[in-house]
Amino acid sequence: MRELLPQYPWFRALLHELSINKVGASRTVHTAMSDLTENDAINLAKCLSTIVPTCTLASTVVDHWIAQNSAMEEFEKENEWMRPFFIEISQYNLSASNLGLKLRVFGGALLSMIDLITDV
Structure with a gap:
């Protein structure tokens, strides 16, 4: 973390928001990774927390989240530990x-x- 936070100052806000695990309104972040702000990181975390209840597999959740946010694709290319x-x-x-x-x-x-009602 000591090496990561100076390079990516928004990462702390992302982890903090993920630890809260609060489902809320989320927006896809189209910002490049180098231009991410703390507010963008919070939106990324809310996006992940919103996807979690809709899936049964964590890997599917992360796949969907990375595909939806281009900054996370960039982050994954630079850090192979990110997806796991x-x-x-x-x-x-x-x-x-x-x-x-x-x-x-x-x-x-x-x-x-509904199926029962339509059958009747």
Whole structure:
């Protein structure tokens, strides 16, 4: 971290926001990695936290997140440890959150009820 933070000052804000694991409104960040600000990093973290409840695999979450944000593609090219690191964070957030489970259960129940109504 001592080597990373002077080079990427926005990384601290990204990690802090990821540790909160709060799902909120997120925006795709189109800024280049060299121009990222702390606000961009917070938006990146919110974007990842928003994707987590919609998937069941942490690797899928990170793949989607990296593909959606060009700055993270650049960051991954420079740091090969990045993808496994964020997969672990996503895996922890998946296991710590029941929001995704609740969405899938209630969504499935709702679809079953709609199917029942259309059959009748």
